[in-house]
Amino acid sequence: MTYILKPRLHHPTLPKNKLGFTRRDYEGKVSTLCAGCGHDSISAALIEAMWELAIEPHRVAKLSGIGCSSKTPDYFLGNSHGFNTVHGRMPSVLTGANLANRDLIYLGVSGDGDSASIGIGQFAHVMRRGVNMTYILENNGVYGLTKGQFSATADRGSKAKKGAVNQDSAIDTVSLALIMGATYVARSFSGDKKQLTPLIKAAIAHEGAAFIDVISPCVAFNNHPGSTKSYDYVREHNEAVNRLDFWPSREAITVDYSEGGVIEVPQHDGSIVRLRKLDSDYDPTDRINAITHIAQASAKGEVLTGLLYVAPDAEDLHAHLNTYEMAFNKLEEKDLCPGAGMLEKINAGLR
Amino acid sequence: MKRIEAVNDFVVKFANVNGSGSASANELFAKSFLRMGIPVSPRNIFPSNIQGLPTWYEVRVTESGYLGRRGGCDLMVAMNPQTWAQDVKEIDPGGYLFYDNTKPLPQSKFRDDIHVIGMPLTEIANANYADARERQLFKNIIYVGALAGMMGIEPEVIAELVGEQYKGKEKLLKPNLNAFHMGLNWAKEHLKDALGLKVRRADSVGDKIFIEGNAAAALGCVYGGATVCAWYPITPSSSLAEAFQRYCSKLRVDPVTGKNKFAIVQAEDELASIGIVTGAGWNGARAFTATSGPGISLMTEFIGLAYFAEIPVTLIDVQRGGPSTGMPTRTQQSDILACAYASHGDTKHVLLFPEDPHECFEFAATCLDLADRLQTPVFLMTDLDIGMNQRLCSPLVWDDERRYDRGKVMSAEMLEEGKEFGRYLDVDGDGIPYRTYPGTHPTKGAYFTRGTSKNPYAIYSEAGADYVYNMQRLLEKHETAKTLVPKPQLIPAKQPARFGAIFYGSTSPAMHEALDALAWQGIFVNALRVRAFPFQDEINDFVHSHTKVFVIEQNRDAQLKTLLVNEAGINPASLISILHYDGTPITARFITKEIAEIVSALNIRPIKRDKAA
Ligand SMILES: Cc1ncc(C[n+]2csc(CCOP(=O)(O)OP(=O)(O)O)c2C)c(N)n1
Ligand code: SF4
Ligand SMILES: [Mg+2]
Numbered sequence: 025m026t027y028i029l030k031p032r033l034h035h036p037t038l039p040k041n042k043l044g045f046t047r048r049d050y051e052g053k054v055s056t057l058c059a060g061c062g063h064d065s066i067s068a069a070l071i072e073a074m075w076e077l078a079i080e081p082h083r084v085a086k087l088s089g090i091g092c093s094s095k096t097p098d099y100f101l102g103n104s105h106g107f108n109t110v111h112g113r114m115p116s117v118l119t120g121a122n123l124a125n126r127d128l129i130y131l132g133v134s135g136d137g138d139s140a141s142i143g144i145g146q147f148a149h150v151m152r153r154g155v156n157m158t159y160i161l162e163n164n165g166v167y168g169l170t171k172g173q174f175s176a177t178a179d180r181g182s183k184a185k186k187g188a189v190n191q192d193s194a195i196d197t198v199s200l201a202l203i204m205g206a207t208y209v210a211r212s213f214s215g216d217k218k219q220l221t222p223l224i225k226a227a228i229a230h231e232g233a234a235f236i237d238v239i240s241p242c243v244a245f246n247n248h249p250g251s252t253k254s255y256d257y258v259r260e261h262n263e264a265v266n267r268l269d270f271w272p273s274r275e276a277i278t279v280d281y282s283e284g285g286v287i288e289v290p291q292h293d294g295s296i297v298r299l300r301k302l303d304s305d306y307d308p309t310d311r312i313n314a315i316t317h318i319a320q321a322s323a324k325g326e327v328l329t330g331l332l333y334v335a336p337d338a339e340d341l342h343a344h345l346n347t348y349e350m351a352f353n354k355l356e357e358k359d360l361c362p363g364a365g366m367l368e369k370i371n372a373g374l375r
Numbered sequence: 376m377k378r379i380e381a382v383n384d385f386v387v388k389f390a391n392v393n394g395s396g397s398a399s400a401n402e403l404f405a406k407s408f409l410r411m412g413i414p415v416s417p418r419n420i421f422p423s424n425i426q427g428l429p430t431w432y433e434v435r436v437t438e439s440g441y442l443g444r445r446g447g448c449d450l451m452v453a454m455n456p457q458t459w460a461q462d463v464k465e466i467d468p469g470g471y472l473f474y475d476n477t478k479p480l481p482q483s484k485f486r487d488d489i490h491v492i493g494m495p496l497t498e499i500a501n502a503n504y505a506d507a508r509e510r511q512l513f514k515n516i517i518y519v520g521a522l523a524g525m526m527g528i529e530p531e532v533i534a535e536l537v538g539e540q541y542k543g544k545e546k547l548l549k550p551n552l553n554a555f556h557m558g559l560n561w562a563k564e565h566l567k568d569a570l571g572l573k574v575r576r577a578d579s580v581g582d583k584i585f586i587e588g589n590a591a592a593a594l595g596c597v598y599g600g601a602t603v604c605a606w607y608p609i610t611p612s613s614s615l616a617e618a619f620q621r622y623c624s625k626l627r628v629d630p631v632t633g634k635n636k637f638a639i640v641q642a643e644d645e646l647a648s649i650g651i652v653t654g655a656g657w658n659g660a661r662a663f664t665a666t667s668g669p670g671i672s673l674m675t676e677f678i679g680l681a682y683f684a685e686i687p688v689t690l691i692d693v694q695r696g697g698p699s700t701g702m703p704t705r706t707q708q709s710d711i712l713a714c715a716y717a718s719h720g721d722t723k724h725v726l727l728f729p730e731d732p733h734e735c736f737e738f739a740a741t742c743l744d745l746a747d748r749l750q751t752p753v754f755l756m757t758d759l760d761i762g763m764n765q766r767l768c769s770p771l772v773w774d775d776e777r778r779y780d781r782g783k784v785m786s787a788e789m790l791e792e793g794k795e796f797g798r799y800l801d802v803d804g805d806g807i808p809y810r811t812y813p814g815t816h817p818t819k820g821a822y823f824t825r826g827t828s829k830n831p832y833a834i835y836s837e838a839g840a841d842y843v844y845n846m847q848r849l850l851e852k853h854e855t856a857k858t859l860v861p862k863p864q865l866i867p868a869k870q871p872a873r874f875g876a877i878f879y880g881s882t883s884p885a886m887h888e889a890l891d892a893l894a895w896q897g898i899f900v901n902a903l904r905v906r907a908f909p910f911q912d913e914i915n916d917f918v919h920s921h922t923k924v925f926v927i928e929q930n931r932d933a934q935l936k937t938l939l940v941n942e943a944g945i946n947p948a949s950l951i952s953i954l955h956y957d958g959t960p961i962t963a964r965f966i967t968k969e970i971a972e973i974v975s976a977l978n979i980r981p982i983k984r985d986k987a988a
Contacts, residue, residue, distance in 0.1 A: 082821060085658070085813045098823050098835070105813035107657060108825040109650070110680050116605075116642065116650025117657070121813070123603050123638045124660030128814050146650070149643045348634040352602040353659030353812055357779055359636055360600040362626040364773045370594070371770040374584035375409070
């Protein structure tokens with residue numbers, strides 16, 4: 025890993041969003057990742073998405089596990105609280121944080137080692153529970169931070185830098201998320217900002233468990249011939265199911281697509297996800313179809329990208345638990361403590 | 376033959392089959408004493424399965440209010456053929472065996488030094504009820520009636536209790552009362568003077584309440600303001616989370632919206648439970664988890680993170696005997712070291728040791744305050760004996776003036792005023808830094824939380840000096856904790872004493888009784904009940920002012936003693952361990968015997984030294 029100090033990017037015009045923030049206001053510390061690391065491109069897409077959505081940076085809570093990928097939340101949204109938790113256990117910490125204050129936007133950042141190996145249990149359960157979050161898995165097929173061991177998402181037959189061939193079958197995280205009950209599931213490529221940015225925006229607007237698997241080449245340990253997570257391999261095998269436009273609110277929609285090729289998915293907050301279908305029989309609201317489609321593409325050696333599934337009627341954990349509207353961390357004695365009088369009654373019932 | 380005769384002071388043990396509906400009948404029996412003003416101390420002894428295996432319920436009737444396990448058995452109510460031989464063997468000589476004599480048993484099945492009381496329970500039940508389930512259930516009530524008749528329990532008291540239990544379910548009330556009277560009348564007619572154990576109304580209960588420690592701790596979490604509970608089922612802690620759920624659905628639902636001011640997650644494992652609690656604590660909600668030893672083992676990685684990242688977390692450890700199944704449904708105090716030093720790196724944690732449900736309630740709320748004040752994991756160390764048995768204790772108390780101590784939280788206003796914010800900066804000299812909740816201010820007070828590699832401003836740093844600063848500050852914080860945790864309680868002997876005794880947690884009732892018994896033998900011992908770790912100076916002073924100090928514990932390895940030596944700098948030569956760890960609750964008899972033997976050995980002056988002098 026290199027620690028070359030990189031200059032801050034200067035945006036020539038520094039355009040402002042609705043809140044008057046420039047992209048700069050969504051940046052964080054200077055990245056210490058290797059130059060060319062896919063993870064940095066994902067951070068850039070996150071900054072772009074947050075800026076375009078005009079989200080107040082401090083209203084986002086960033087949670088991650090451990091790994092190069094999990095270090096990235098330090099490199100964007102410097103005015104947000106972040107939490108580098110323990111390896112593979114970000115989902116539970118995010119769940120607790122979300123329960124404590126439902127008013128913030130929760131962003132989970134993880135790696136393939138973090139989510140598919142040590143943390144596969146928590147990954148599965150956080151999807152089941154429908155925690156309202158955007159979960160980004162920066163998938164490079166290796167353990168970057170511990171220097172290049174295979175991860176559980178490495179394809180069978182793919183080659184490590186030192187020549188070892190992976191014999192274990194790969195875990196497909198998008199299929200797993202779908203089976204586990206995630207209500208927004210997408211896959212993209214760190215090198216495709218045009219596709220990734222609207223996917224992130226729509227994921228943030230989604231009120232439920234939103235998961236994006238982003239293939240993110242590791243230039244240090246997994247960008248050589250024989251790797252199926254390299255820049256070249258993914259560019260050659262990328263098969264997008266749709267192109268996505270995201271409209272923050274209903275009013276903003278201008279219909280200029282040919283009817284047959286477009287599908288609109290309204291979100292809770294009134295925003296609209298608009299998909300241009302590349303593949304004519306692809307319906308992203310059909311979960312079973314999504315699972316089949318992913319499996320078929322995988323059999324052909326294609327990496328299916330785009331919005332794979334979205335449930336328009338998604339519910340989140342707070343709805344399941346019927347929790348109070350006010351953030352728990354704002355509740356006080358008067359809201360929480362039943363008082364001495366009630367305790368007297370309870371005592372009386374115990375005699 | 377000897378015949379045990381006792382009034383208001385005896386032990387009755389019920390041997391039942393798990394799942395046979397005996398639990399509520401036995402509880403009815405125990406409670407009837409309380410209503411007659413006589414303290415009782417019941418204990419469940421149960422296997423780790425649901426149906427079919429043996430279970431015992433031991434009731435100590437004790438007008439003197441000794442609530443520890445006494446040991447021995449004066450009357451065995453033997454309702455389980457499977458454990459017959461073992462149960463018969465356990466009765467003290469001169470004691471009583473009550474059994475169902477519907478089917479005659481050969482003489483060889485009995486002992487000739489005990490009194491046998493037979494009653495055709497099955498025959499009576501079958502004659503009166505057609506349904507198999509009813510026969511089983513009412514058989515239990517019938518034997519309670521018979522015992523009441525023989526002992527002299529006032530029938531009005533039972534009627535009152537049954538009335539309360541089936542309030543609004545009149546259909547059930549009558550048949551239960553009928554069954555009770557059936558037993559009562561049969562005993563009065565056929566078993567006159569069969570039993571030498573008698574009950575006489577007394578006035579030793581006062582305003583005390585009867586509650587399980589797990590329920591009391593759960594209620595303490597409700598009163599203490601916990602909003603998030605994450606847990607994974609494990610005996611003996613499950614009933615704590617379940618009680619929290621029960622109390623919350625009564626006490627924490629907003630009457631206007633019908634929405635819950637609490638969130639309970641039954642997580643996929645203890646890793647997730649502690650993760651959820653850590654996330655909630657980080658984000659400013661009061662959160663707790665309840666578990667037992669194996670759960671603590673799984674949680675240790677997170678406990679370390681919470682310690683170093685300084686996140687409030689409350690953990691309730693209802694201790695049991697080790698891994699797997701079997702002993703886990705037995706009590707122990709064997710997680711002391713595991714919790715005190717839980718996790719990797721240099722860590723030490725705050726522990727509270729409640730003695731009974733009253734303190735479970737009080738300390739649970741205290742733990743939530745301490746966790747916020749100290750920004751660290753805090754452990755409530757209870758155990759199965761306190762947690763899963765109903766225990767007579769002082770009423771729960773709450774002062775409406777009491778405010779939650781949310782600790783040092785920097786608000787948007789404080790940041791706006793320009794107050795310096797360094798997440799890991801010691802500004803007050805107590806080792807406790809300020810924290811901000813996520814989302815507090817648009818441009819000030821945000822920080823990135825991580826384990827150890829950081830400077831006082833939460834900026835990534837691998838510099839040795841930054842690490843040392845932080846570790847020293849954490850020690851400072853540990854010192855501060857000493858001033859905040861509950862102080863030890865001194866139980867002075869009635870005469871000047873050379874010996875001291877240190878004890879904690881559920882050992883309390885047995886210890887109090889042992890102190891009385893020892894004093895009666897002329898052995899005077901000052902006792903100190905340790906209520907928390909880190910240890911205050913009072914504990915040191917106590918040890919220094921005695922020749923020898925006994926440390927009474929319910930574990931094999933003298934865990935509290937180790938902690939006293941390690942952390943309070945106490946000379947191990949001045950401590951003598953008294954250890955009980957067979958899975959049954961420690962008894963006064965055991966403590967008394969051990970201490971008396973050691974004291975008499977110490978009091979014999981070695982001859983050699985006499986000669987040399
Ligand atoms: C309990 C535990 N075990 C092992 C490690 C060491 N470790 C740190 S990062 C990592 C793998 C990270 O891989 P991935 O999540 O794919 O992230 P990447 O670096 O590839 O982005 C491992 C094994 C750890 N931090 N904690
Ligand atoms: S993931 Fe690979 S390329 Fe990226 S920082 Fe880590 S080692 Fe470097
Ligand atoms: Mg990886």
